[in-house]
Amino acid sequence: MPPQYRILVTDYAWDTLDIERSIFDPIGAEIIAAKTGEEAELLALAPPIDAIMTNWKRVSADVLKAAPKCVTVARYGVGVDNIAVDAATELGMIVSNVPDYCVEEVSDHAMALLLACARSITTFDRDTQLGKWDLAAGRPMFRLRGKTLLLIGYGNIARTLAPKALGFGMKVIAFQRSREGIEDGIVLTRDLAPALAAADYVSLHLPLTPTTRGMVNSDFLNQMRRGAFLINTARGAIIDELALREALQTHVIRGAALDVLSQEPPPDDHPLLGLPNCIITPHAGFNSVESVEELQERTARHVIMALQGKIPPFVVNPQVLNAAHLRLRA
Incomplete structure:
Protein backbone atom coordinates (compact mmCIF):
# COMPACT_ATOMS: atom_id res chain seq x y z
CA MET A 1 0.00 0.00 0.00
CA PRO A 2 1.48 3.40 -0.94
CA PRO A 3 2.08 5.86 1.92
CA GLN A 4 -0.63 8.38 2.69
CA TYR A 5 1.95 11.13 3.16
CA ARG A 6 5.56 11.68 2.15
CA ILE A 7 7.74 13.81 4.38
CA LEU A 8 11.10 15.12 3.20
CA VAL A 9 13.84 15.46 5.82
CA THR A 10 16.58 17.63 4.34
CA ASP A 11 19.16 16.92 7.07
CA TYR A 12 19.50 16.08 10.76
CA ALA A 13 22.25 16.22 13.39
CA TRP A 14 21.51 12.99 15.27
CA ASP A 15 22.06 9.31 14.62
CA THR A 16 18.64 8.11 13.45
CA LEU A 17 15.11 9.19 12.59
CA ASP A 18 13.58 6.47 14.75
CA ILE A 19 11.63 8.95 16.90
CA GLU A 20 10.12 10.60 13.85
CA ARG A 21 9.23 7.24 12.29
CA SER A 22 7.51 6.11 15.49
CA ILE A 23 5.31 9.20 15.27
CA PHE A 24 4.64 9.07 11.52
CA ASP A 25 4.06 5.33 11.07
CA PRO A 26 0.57 5.33 12.70
CA ILE A 27 -0.72 7.87 10.14
CA GLY A 28 0.84 6.13 7.16
CA ALA A 29 3.54 8.74 6.57
CA GLU A 30 6.84 7.84 4.91
CA ILE A 31 10.07 9.71 5.58
CA ILE A 32 12.21 10.56 2.55
CA ALA A 33 15.64 11.38 3.99
CA ALA A 34 17.89 13.38 1.69
CA LYS A 35 21.43 12.08 1.36
CA THR A 36 23.19 15.41 0.87
CA GLY A 37 20.50 18.04 1.39
CA GLU A 38 21.91 20.08 -1.47
CA GLU A 39 19.50 22.00 -3.68
CA ALA A 40 19.75 19.77 -6.72
CA GLU A 41 18.80 16.73 -4.67
CA LEU A 42 15.97 18.55 -2.88
CA LEU A 43 14.57 19.73 -6.21
CA ALA A 44 14.48 16.14 -7.43
CA LEU A 45 12.80 14.86 -4.28
CA ALA A 46 10.28 17.69 -3.85
CA PRO A 47 7.40 16.98 -6.32
CA PRO A 48 5.51 14.27 -4.33
CA ILE A 49 6.28 15.70 -0.89
CA ASP A 50 3.50 16.64 1.57
CA ALA A 51 5.75 18.25 4.21
CA ILE A 52 9.36 19.26 4.72
CA MET A 53 11.44 19.04 7.89
CA THR A 54 14.78 20.82 7.89
CA ASN A 55 17.65 21.34 10.28
CA TRP A 56 20.40 23.45 8.69
CA LYS A 57 20.13 22.87 4.95
CA ARG A 58 18.79 25.67 2.78
CA VAL A 59 15.17 25.28 1.68
CA SER A 60 15.04 27.73 -1.20
CA ALA A 61 12.10 29.27 -3.03
CA ASP A 62 12.84 26.99 -5.98
CA VAL A 63 12.63 23.90 -3.79
CA LEU A 64 9.29 25.08 -2.38
CA LYS A 65 7.93 25.80 -5.85
CA ALA A 66 8.91 22.27 -6.86
CA ALA A 67 6.66 20.83 -4.11
CA PRO A 68 3.07 21.59 -5.18
CA LYS A 69 1.57 19.26 -2.55
CA CYS A 70 3.61 20.54 0.41
CA VAL A 71 1.50 22.09 3.17
CA THR A 72 4.17 22.88 5.76
CA VAL A 73 7.89 23.41 6.36
CA ALA A 74 8.93 22.58 9.92
CA ARG A 75 12.27 23.75 11.26
CA TYR A 76 14.21 21.52 13.61
CA GLY A 77 15.18 24.46 15.81
CA VAL A 78 14.63 28.15 16.40
CA GLY A 79 15.98 30.31 13.58
CA VAL A 80 14.40 30.11 10.14
CA ASP A 81 17.00 31.99 8.11
CA ASN A 82 17.65 28.81 6.08
CA ILE A 83 14.02 28.72 4.86
CA ALA A 84 12.57 30.95 2.14
CA VAL A 85 9.72 32.02 4.42
CA ASP A 86 8.34 34.69 2.07
CA ALA A 87 8.12 32.17 -0.75
CA ALA A 88 6.41 29.65 1.54
CA THR A 89 3.84 32.30 2.48
CA GLU A 90 3.17 33.15 -1.17
CA LEU A 91 2.64 29.45 -1.88
CA GLY A 92 0.29 28.94 1.08
CA MET A 93 2.64 26.82 3.22
CA ILE A 94 2.81 27.10 7.00
CA VAL A 95 6.35 27.50 8.38
CA SER A 96 6.83 26.45 12.01
CA ASN A 97 9.72 26.27 14.44
CA VAL A 98 10.41 25.27 18.05
CA PRO A 99 11.51 28.53 19.67
CA ASP A 100 11.38 27.37 23.28
CA TYR A 101 13.53 24.26 23.06
CA CYS A 102 17.21 23.97 24.13
CA THR A 281 32.80 25.10 18.99
CA PRO A 282 30.86 23.31 16.20
CA HIS A 283 27.34 24.74 16.70
CA ALA A 284 27.01 22.40 19.67
CA GLY A 285 25.12 24.67 22.04
CA PHE A 286 21.73 23.09 21.40
CA ASN A 287 22.96 19.57 21.94
CA SER A 288 21.98 17.25 24.75
CA VAL A 289 20.24 13.89 24.75
CA GLU A 290 17.14 15.50 26.22
CA SER A 291 16.97 18.51 23.90
CA VAL A 292 17.49 16.49 20.72
CA GLU A 293 14.81 13.95 21.59
CA GLU A 294 12.42 16.78 22.46
CA LEU A 295 13.22 18.53 19.18
CA GLN A 296 12.63 15.41 17.08
CA GLU A 297 9.30 14.69 18.71
CA ARG A 298 7.91 18.22 18.73
CA THR A 299 8.90 18.96 15.14
CA ALA A 300 7.31 15.72 13.95
CA ARG A 301 4.10 16.50 15.83
CA HIS A 302 3.97 19.97 14.25
CA VAL A 303 4.05 18.26 10.85
CA ILE A 304 1.28 15.84 11.79
CA MET A 305 -0.92 18.70 12.95
CA ALA A 306 -0.54 20.49 9.63
CA LEU A 307 -1.13 17.32 7.63
CA GLN A 308 -4.35 16.75 9.59
CA GLY A 309 -5.61 20.27 8.94
CA LYS A 310 -4.67 21.72 12.33
CA ILE A 311 -2.56 24.80 12.98
CA PRO A 312 0.69 23.88 14.75
CA PRO A 313 2.05 26.05 17.54
CA PHE A 314 4.75 28.61 16.74
CA VAL A 315 3.76 29.52 13.18
CA VAL A 316 6.51 31.78 11.82
CA ASN A 317 4.35 33.25 9.02
CA PRO A 318 0.93 33.77 10.67
CA GLN A 319 -0.25 35.96 7.78
CA VAL A 320 -0.62 32.81 5.68
CA LEU A 321 -3.37 31.51 7.99
CA ASN A 322 -5.92 33.95 6.57
CA ALA A 323 -4.83 33.57 2.96
CA ALA A 324 -7.25 32.13 0.42
CA HIS A 325 -4.46 29.96 -0.99
CA LEU A 326 -3.57 28.35 2.37
CA ARG A 327 -2.77 24.71 1.63
CA LEU A 328 -3.85 23.40 5.03
CA ARG A 329 -6.21 20.49 4.44
CA ALA A 330 -9.37 20.28 6.47
Missing part, protein backbone atom coordinates in the same frame (compact mmCIF):
# COMPACT_ATOMS: atom_id res chain seq x y z
CA VAL A 103 17.17 27.23 26.06
CA GLU A 104 18.90 25.54 29.00
CA GLU A 105 21.53 23.96 26.77
CA VAL A 106 22.39 27.09 24.77
CA SER A 107 22.42 29.31 27.85
CA ASP A 108 24.68 26.75 29.58
CA HIS A 109 26.94 26.77 26.52
CA ALA A 110 27.12 30.56 26.49
CA MET A 111 28.02 30.55 30.19
CA ALA A 112 30.62 27.83 29.57
CA LEU A 113 32.21 29.92 26.79
CA LEU A 114 32.24 32.93 29.09
CA LEU A 115 33.92 30.91 31.84
CA ALA A 116 36.46 29.50 29.38
CA CYS A 117 37.38 33.07 28.45
CA ALA A 118 37.48 34.27 32.05
CA ARG A 119 39.72 31.42 33.21
CA SER A 120 41.86 31.01 30.04
CA ILE A 121 40.78 27.36 29.94
CA THR A 122 41.63 26.65 26.30
CA THR A 123 44.98 28.42 26.52
CA PHE A 124 46.02 26.43 29.56
CA ASP A 125 44.76 23.18 28.06
CA ARG A 126 46.57 23.65 24.74
CA ASP A 127 49.84 24.58 26.42
CA THR A 128 49.69 21.79 28.98
CA GLN A 129 48.91 19.18 26.31
CA LEU A 130 52.03 20.40 24.45
CA GLY A 131 54.18 20.01 27.57
CA LYS A 132 54.19 23.69 28.57
CA TRP A 133 53.46 24.26 32.26
CA ASP A 134 53.08 28.03 32.13
CA LEU A 135 50.79 29.86 34.54
CA ALA A 136 51.64 33.18 32.92
CA ALA A 137 50.20 32.13 29.56
CA GLY A 138 46.65 32.86 30.68
CA ARG A 139 47.32 36.18 32.36
CA PRO A 140 45.84 38.57 33.15
CA MET A 141 42.81 36.85 34.69
CA PHE A 142 40.22 38.73 36.67
CA ARG A 143 37.62 37.69 39.21
CA LEU A 144 34.22 37.15 37.59
CA ARG A 145 32.18 38.56 40.46
CA GLY A 146 31.43 42.20 39.79
CA LYS A 147 32.12 42.01 36.05
CA THR A 148 29.50 43.16 33.54
CA LEU A 149 27.73 40.96 31.00
CA LEU A 150 25.86 42.70 28.18
CA LEU A 151 23.12 40.63 26.53
CA ILE A 152 22.27 41.93 23.08
CA GLY A 153 18.75 40.67 22.52
CA TYR A 154 16.65 39.34 25.36
CA GLY A 155 14.67 36.36 24.14
CA ASN A 156 14.23 32.97 25.77
CA ILE A 157 17.92 32.02 25.79
CA ALA A 158 19.18 35.36 27.10
CA ARG A 159 16.51 35.34 29.80
CA THR A 160 17.68 31.89 30.87
CA LEU A 161 21.34 32.92 30.82
CA ALA A 162 20.80 36.04 32.92
CA PRO A 163 20.13 34.33 36.29
CA LYS A 164 23.09 32.00 35.71
CA ALA A 165 25.37 35.01 35.29
CA LEU A 166 23.79 36.69 38.30
CA GLY A 167 24.60 33.54 40.26
CA PHE A 168 28.29 34.18 39.57
CA GLY A 169 27.91 37.69 40.96
CA MET A 170 27.97 39.42 37.60
CA LYS A 171 26.12 42.60 36.70
CA VAL A 172 23.79 41.91 33.77
CA ILE A 173 22.68 44.52 31.23
CA ALA A 174 20.06 43.70 28.57
CA PHE A 175 19.92 45.69 25.36
CA GLN A 176 16.43 45.70 23.89
CA ARG A 177 13.80 48.25 22.93
CA SER A 178 11.12 47.44 25.51
CA ARG A 179 10.94 46.48 29.16
CA GLU A 180 9.08 43.27 28.31
CA GLY A 181 10.47 40.33 30.25
CA ILE A 182 13.07 42.33 32.19
CA GLU A 183 13.38 40.67 35.59
CA ASP A 184 14.60 42.11 38.86
CA GLY A 185 18.37 42.44 38.93
CA ILE A 186 18.68 43.04 35.17
CA VAL A 187 19.55 46.53 33.94
CA LEU A 188 17.72 47.53 30.76
CA THR A 189 19.43 49.77 28.23
CA ARG A 190 18.26 51.14 24.90
CA ASP A 191 21.59 52.86 24.23
CA LEU A 192 24.10 50.39 22.85
CA ALA A 193 27.30 52.44 22.65
CA PRO A 194 27.79 53.14 26.40
CA ALA A 195 26.77 49.57 27.21
CA LEU A 196 29.44 48.21 24.86
CA ALA A 197 32.01 50.51 26.45
CA ALA A 198 31.10 49.27 29.94
CA ALA A 199 30.77 45.52 29.34
CA ASP A 200 33.46 42.97 30.12
CA TYR A 201 31.56 40.30 28.18
CA VAL A 202 29.15 40.85 25.26
CA SER A 203 26.85 37.95 24.39
CA LEU A 204 24.76 37.94 21.21
CA HIS A 205 21.17 36.64 21.31
CA LEU A 206 19.58 37.92 18.11
CA PRO A 207 17.91 36.27 15.13
CA LEU A 208 19.59 36.67 11.76
CA THR A 209 17.66 39.28 9.78
CA PRO A 210 18.62 41.84 7.13
CA THR A 211 19.03 44.32 10.00
CA THR A 212 21.24 42.13 12.19
CA ARG A 213 23.37 40.60 9.42
CA GLY A 214 26.90 41.95 9.86
CA MET A 215 25.89 44.27 12.71
CA VAL A 216 29.01 43.28 14.66
CA ASN A 217 31.36 45.18 12.39
CA SER A 218 34.46 47.32 12.91
CA ASP A 219 32.45 50.20 14.37
CA PHE A 220 30.72 47.87 16.83
CA LEU A 221 33.96 46.20 17.89
CA ASN A 222 35.76 49.51 18.32
CA GLN A 223 33.04 50.61 20.75
CA MET A 224 33.74 47.60 22.99
CA ARG A 225 36.13 48.13 25.84
CA ARG A 226 39.64 46.83 25.44
CA GLY A 227 40.00 43.61 27.37
CA ALA A 228 36.39 42.58 26.64
CA PHE A 229 35.25 39.25 25.20
CA LEU A 230 32.60 38.65 22.52
CA ILE A 231 30.41 35.54 22.79
CA ASN A 232 28.08 34.31 20.04
CA THR A 233 25.64 31.41 20.34
CA ALA A 234 23.09 32.99 17.99
CA ARG A 235 23.93 33.13 14.26
CA GLY A 236 27.37 33.41 12.71
CA ALA A 237 26.46 35.95 10.04
CA ILE A 238 25.56 38.53 12.69
CA ILE A 239 29.34 39.06 12.88
CA ASP A 240 31.51 40.51 10.14
CA GLU A 241 34.15 37.82 10.54
CA LEU A 242 36.94 39.73 8.75
CA ALA A 243 36.35 42.68 11.07
CA LEU A 244 36.43 40.36 14.08
CA ARG A 245 39.72 38.81 12.92
CA GLU A 246 41.23 42.28 12.65
CA ALA A 247 39.96 43.22 16.11
CA LEU A 248 41.39 40.04 17.63
CA GLN A 249 44.74 40.35 15.90
CA THR A 250 45.16 44.00 16.88
CA HIS A 251 43.77 43.44 20.41
CA VAL A 252 40.87 45.85 20.01
CA ILE A 253 39.11 43.22 22.12
CA ARG A 254 40.79 40.49 24.13
CA GLY A 255 39.02 37.48 22.73
CA ALA A 256 35.95 35.82 21.25
CA ALA A 257 34.11 32.57 21.90
CA LEU A 258 31.83 31.39 19.12
CA ASP A 259 29.48 28.45 18.71
CA VAL A 260 28.33 29.63 15.28
CA LEU A 261 30.00 30.75 12.07
CA SER A 262 28.72 32.23 8.82
CA GLN A 263 29.65 29.01 7.01
CA GLU A 264 29.31 25.66 8.78
CA PRO A 265 31.46 23.66 8.69
CA PRO A 266 34.04 26.35 7.95
CA PRO A 267 36.49 26.11 5.05
CA ASP A 268 40.14 25.53 5.88
CA ASP A 269 40.93 29.18 5.15
CA HIS A 270 38.19 30.61 7.37
CA PRO A 271 39.48 33.90 8.83
CA LEU A 272 38.86 32.95 12.45
CA LEU A 273 40.48 29.52 12.46
CA GLY A 274 43.84 29.26 14.20
CA LEU A 275 43.61 32.48 16.20
CA PRO A 276 44.87 31.87 19.74
CA ASN A 277 42.30 34.24 21.26
CA CYS A 278 39.27 32.80 19.51
CA ILE A 279 37.41 29.76 20.87
CA ILE A 280 35.20 27.98 18.34
